Amino acid sequence: MTTSWIVLDIEGTTSSTASVHVGLYAYARPRLGRWIDEHGDNPEVRAAVAQVGLPPGAATEEVVKVLHEWMDGDVKATPLKTLQGQIWAAGFAAGELTAHFFPDVPPALRAWRAAGRHLAVFSSGAVSSQRPWFRHGAEGDLSALIERHFDTVNAGPKREAASYARIAEALGDPGASGEPPLFLSDVPAELDAAAAAGWRTTGVRRPGEPSENADFGTHPVITSFEELR
Template sequence: MTVSWIVLDIEGTTSSTASVHVGLYAYARPRLGPWIDGHRGDPEVREAVAQVEREAGLPHGAATVDVVKVLHGWMDGDVKATPLKTLQGQVWAAGFAAGELTAHVFPDVAPALRRWHATGTRLAVFSSGAVSSQRPWFRHTADGDLSVLLDRHFDTVNAGPKRETASYERIAKALGSPGGRVLFLSDVPAELDAAAAAGWRTTGVRRPGEPSEGAGFGTHPVVSSFEEVEV
């Protein structure tokens, strides 16, 4: 069966984990507090701060310093908290727009995305990073604007957790494509397992030097470069 969609993970798959956890996290960390204080009128910011207060047991209207302390703790623990992703995404988007950030993608990524797109295969992203940060990430790469190649974006807000089968069922429905015609590329075996359980085709990405380099991918096909992906 021909693949009609390829859905991409980001960290460890299209881009190095360090470029996110070191580069982007370091950029966002000192800017979260000033961003919150400078955008109190933004409904998304208000809701994100309220979520932090609820999830951390802070009083409503807590001081920004206390909210930021929680956010920093989540960053240190790599907690996939929705309000953190929302606020980070806004800070990063501003950084990309200002020319202060450039996204990293592995050398084989841009040529593969362009090749797949040119042959009619549609491309989407499913990442724990907020959609608001995915778009500028692919728009501002060292290999040019790759965002024009991507038709859909999914995160843990509009799709659900990445290790739950139901999330992949929602995405397939949104794409209007049966799971057997969707290929998911990820470096995380548990995500691939969830996608496979939803009927998707899967391929593990084992990048040298990445956290999942030594992971066991079970029965999933495995590649070290997008050049090896069979569509």
Template sequence: MSEPTWIVLDIEGTTSSTESVHVGLYAYARPRLGPYIDAHREDPEVAAAVKETGGETTEETVAILHGWMDGDVKATPLKTLQGRIWAEGFAAGELSAHFFDDVPPVLRAWHAAGRRLAVFSSGSVASQRPWFRHTTAGDLSPMILHHFDTVNAGPKREAPSYTRIAEALGAPPGELLFLSDVPAELDAAAAAGWRTVGVRRPGEPNGQADFGAHPTVASFEEIK
């Protein structure tokens, strides 16, 4: 079988530890949500996100957002606001992104070999870009040619989202490879005709998950 035209990456649990997102980034955003909303009420994107929460006051809105964070709900308004806060934190040097040790060298090798890389994460594009730019392994962002989230692609567990991405990348689904630690996401990608590889990271929440017929690896180094 020929090499895929595009390799599309999930982030949490795949390139980076779940803890680095849920503990590091969530803890950074949590106390900043209210002040950020109040300081950016005239910003159309912030105003739209706040409206979508259904909260009438800043306090109500923050309570809803905190509830979503506690339940790990992939709500678009939350992802939008978190992404904006995180982008400021990365730019200020207050945050840096964690990647598993095998990931940066393999991404660089793939890029050098002419493989095209994209990202599909539930985290907003606004948070994805600085995540790859400000890492402990240097700036990885030039290697990522496209970013997709639940706003510009759709839910990660629904096949039409992967059809939209294939159309945006201008490639047949069979030439696209999706890497994720979530079996349901891989199922959706496969239903759209994509190639899939499950990433089974020891110690991660899905490290012992049933990946069914999807081939699995424990490290990007195993992907040829």
């Protein structure tokens, strides 16, 4: 492995899907309305509520109803991700949440950084939730290992090549290796988009995860980060 930048997906790649959909979603769901009401002066909260698309002055209950529908449909909507990210960050800070990582992930991240690799994250989860996720794992604080964070707000949709082009530009010079970034994900469509932008790609097939039986096409596939050399 000669690439300078390794860019990681989270859900299904570094961490179980259930830890997000069951753990984090269940934590955020009943707190959305109270969070909106208690943080109405926060510009990001106001912007997120406006982006839900309801008429100005809509009741919080109406806003929450749309947010819950998005959650039920696993819709990657930016205002939902923004509000969830803020709630999760508060939960991590309060010690009420702990991030999950597959056992091979923490040692691999540490080894890659020790070998001079640069690590970034590209997840549909907001950057505001990515940072505490890596800071509050059961295996210790991993946040210092991650140099850059990208989400659908600062990069774009994960299934569009243009998003990966933006990230590559933000990452800058590929370094001495001259290799493009390497993207690790459990979602073939995301790998296709990254490859279309000229990236190297590797599919991550985790046992028991939704993409365990996915068709990764021509993308190399691993079942553990230990296999990536």
